[in-house]
Amino acid sequence: MAEEIGSSFAGLHSLDLDCLRCGETTRHRVLHTRTPGPSSDRRPTSIEGTARCQVCHTVRHFAVSGAPEVRVSVILSEGASSTRRWVPFARGRPLSVGGIVTLENRPVRIVRLDTPAGSREHCQASEAVTLWTVPDDYVWLSYAVTEGSKTRSLRARVRADQRIEVGGVVDLEGARFRVWGFRAGSRTLRRPGESGLARNISRVYLRPIVNPPGGRRDWSRSRGSPNRRESSLSSRSRSRSSPGLRSTRTSEPARENASGGAH
Numbered sequence: 001m002a003e004e005i006g007s008s009f010a011g012l013h014s015l016d017l018d019c020l021r022c023g024e025t026t027r028h029r030v031l032h033t034r035t036p037g038p039s040s041d042r043r044p045t046s047i048e049g050t051a052r053c054q055v056c057h058t059v060r061h062f063a064v065s066g067a068p069e070v071r072v073s074v075i076l077s078e079g080a081s082s083t084r085r086w087v088p089f090a091r092g093r094p095l096s097v098g099g100i101v102t103l104e105n106r107p108v109r110i111v112r113l114d115t116p117a118g119s120r121e122h123c124q125a126s127e128a129v130t131l132w133t134v135p136d137d138y139v140w141l142s143y144a145v146t147e148g149s150k151t152r153s154l155r156a157r158v159r160a161d162q163r164i165e166v167g168g169v170v171d172l173e174g175a176r177f178r179v180w181g182f183r184a185g186s187r188t189l190r191r192p193g194e195s196g197l198a199r200n201i202s203r204v205y206l207r208p209i210v211n212p213p214g215g216r217r218d219w220s221r222s223r224g225s226p227n228r229r230e231s232s233l234s235s236r237s238r239s240r241s242s243p244g245l246r247s248t249r250t251s252e253p254a255r256e257n258a259s260g261g262a263h
Helices: none
Strands: 014-019 024-034 048-054 059-065 069-078 080-088 094-096 101-105 106-115 119-120 122-124 130-135 138-148 148-160 163-165 167-174 175-184 188-189 196-197 202-207
Touching: 014 059, 014 101, 014 106, 024 069, 069 101, 080 101, 094 106, 101 130, 106 122, 138 167, 138 175, 167 202
Parallel strands: 069 130, 138 202
Antiparallel strands: 014 024, 024 048, 048 059, 069 080, 094 122, 101 106, 106 119, 106 130, 138 148, 163 196, 167 175, 175 188, 175 202
């Protein structure tokens, strides 16, 4: 009969376990648990039971020794100052250099992982001694670029404290765009001068800034030749500056006198 779970494992609903079918560590939902050995008043130091992989739904037996969580030293470096925090992690949680962890509701990026065997690129939380981190104060910002009757989407990683202003200029993918509005919460702001921080904006609306190319005549407007057959064959007189065919003579010839000469 399963014994009551002690306070060390109270509220244990999921674990990161190696899944034989997936071939990697995945999150498992705990289905049943029990503490092995005779019951006692001491807190249990191990627990076993069954869990189901949340990826492939394979059910497996598991046994965990010690507490289900470990406390890891996390050092956050900001400029010339550094602070240390002790952060709880699930024992089997994978950690890697370049990965993101949350420190007091703030995302930070791991730049170094220290273990008893030295620095590593990857390890599980149970193997980590110290995480060296820096702030990850960046967000992915979505842009909607309107070009004529078409709209395309772009994304860019920007600082979370970057200010976006209606009427301002944004450089993306080697081109320049003007901000004509942005979406913040449930509001769309379009008035020139209105601004907001990137962390609070869900979408920015842009239009390209188009300048005439230098040294070319592509932007001059010229009148083309007539493209209608009636116009090209017309005998109506045209001015010298107008395009088209040379006009034909429409005046009547001079009447000849009796001697053959013109009047």
